[in-house]
Amino acid sequence: MTTARRSDTTRAAILEAARERFAADGYERATIRAIARDAGIDPSMVMRYYGNKEGLFAAASEIDLALPTLGALPSKHIGAVLVNHFLDRWERDDVLTGLLRVGVTNEAGAARMQAIFGAQLGPVTLGVCPRPEEAPARAALVASQILGMALARYVLRLPPAVEMSRDEVVAWLAPTVQRYLTAETP
Amino acid sequence: MTTARRSDTTRAAILEAARERFAADGYERATIRAIARDAGIDPSMVMRYYGNKEGLFAAASEIDLALPTLGALPSKHIGAVLVNHFLDRWERDDVLTGLLRVGVTNEAGAARMQAIFGAQLGPVTLGVCPRPEEAPARAALVASQILGMALARYVLRLPPAVEMSRDEVVAWLAPTVQRYLTAETP
DNA sequence: CCGATCGGTCAACGCTTGTTGGCCTACGCT
DNA sequence: AGCGTAGGCCAACAAGCGTTGACCGATCGG
Structure with a gap:
């Protein structure tokens, strides 16, 4: 040490x-x-x-998303758990906001964002999705919805997105994330 | 003139x-x-x-999203139509990419993004969603998913999001957008 | 055919930025 | 006690920025 x-x-x-x-x-x-x-x-x-x-x-911009291992809990709830976890993460400190703000205009920032979501969200999806080879695409879909809401709510601050309660956000996004992770490919 | x-x-x-x-x-x-x-x-x-x-x-950054009027077509397809339209808009020129890149770090850019999505996406959702007072929130949800995918695919360039075919993107996102617009509030 | 207006260049301004190197102070070890 | 070293400040640098105003040639209406 x-x-x-x-x-x-x-x-x-x-x-x-x-x-x-x-x-x-x-x-x-x-x-x-x-x-x-x-x-x-x-x-x-x-x-x-x-x-x-x-x-x-x-x-x-070093960060550990500390994503829960989804395998252990009832598979009906992993969408809600994941959305809640990300909202927590986003509101606890401003590392993720910084990462997003920088990643959008800076090459190194974008690379870091890729690395973090690839390395930390990737494995989690691998554990719960039907076909392993689809895991990266499903992780990207989840990321798109999570990042999109974070963008609207915490960065662009679109008024309706800011005014929604946390429970409303979870209620709307959870099924989306759930489907991206577990549904059969459309 | x-x-x-x-x-x-x-x-x-x-x-x-x-x-x-x-x-x-x-x-x-x-x-x-x-x-x-x-x-x-x-x-x-x-x-x-x-x-x-x-x-x-x-x-x-002046732009007309030229959103189609959704009322005229079968309500089962408005999700797919909307997603397709936005992907077109995003790939035709780079105004939207610029708007997103600037909106994230610049106050005036964020305001412009708010104005555009509020004024152009708002009315469209008003025409198709169950309760009119929910229209702004539903528009924000749609924006969050559309902007999130654009962010992942065109700005951050997360590899799995880039490698997905356009049809795959539509197949996955259309039901989400459809639900945000027309489903009963969860 | 001449003068005004338009399209355009040039050089400079004041300021801010990331980055560097020299210098001073005070702690901590022996 | 004394010395090396770590922590910190100060002043300056070269470069790049947005912005300004003087100037010049061409165009065109009367």
Whole structure:
């Protein structure tokens, strides 16, 4: 184990400020200077600890979706469980919002999004869908609906999407996700 | 009617270059200089004709979704018709891609997206959904699925979403959209 | 045929950005 | 106590940005 460095609190402050700025502004408008100001330190410290802006984003966008293993629970409910889990994840912190905002205009951000959803959502679908070779496509369909709702609700803030209650969102999306995962191919 | 000006071809060249750049790079990285270079003219012309960068984006992102009136056709098929129409719209030019890329990081872009989907998709749903007061929410649900697929397929380019054939996309999404529009509230 | 207007270029402005290197301070080990 | 090193600040850099205003040639109506 690596011993705790004296600078760990500063590193953490930078990371927290970076996540907020990336989530609020996207890649280009989240300037290193603004992030440093939020963290209460000099911009050059960001460079020292994370190399450059790309490195900072890479560190700030690390995330574990912590998806539940769906195999264990009644297969009728996996849609609702998954939608609920993603809404939780989206509202707990702003890493996912940042990832989405950056992924849309930045090549590296898009690659990271691909990697995260491929590596974390892929295996989960593999466990519950009828034919294993369809798992990637089904995962992409689920991702499209989840990301689409996140886009409308948390990023574009389309008024009707914002005003829907969480239960309404779950009630509408759960059957969709359920079908994408378990239905026979149409 | 306004008579044709001599500079119309230049104006059109600027607009075309702007649409491509906004679609490819988003708002910040689509620089006026790059757009002018693409259009083969001086950056100051862009300012002369469109005032400033915001004005250029406003002009470049004007779009008529040309949604079909769904009332006239068998209500079983409106999901498929709508999904097909949006895929067409998305692939014909890159205005929608630009709108999405800009809307995610730019306040004015988000507002424009809200306006377009509210004003153009809203009325269409009003015509086909059971209870009129639910129309905005249903429109937002449809938008979330359509935008989510566009995001995955045309912007983030998640490999499985790109590799799906157009018919597969329609086959999977049409029932979802159909349900969002016409099903009883769950 | 001449002058006004239009389409266009050029050079510069003020500002912000990511990034660098030098310098100072204060902690922690021996 | 003393020294090395880690943590931090400051000032500056080159480049790129949106935007401006002066200038020039062609076009065209009277």
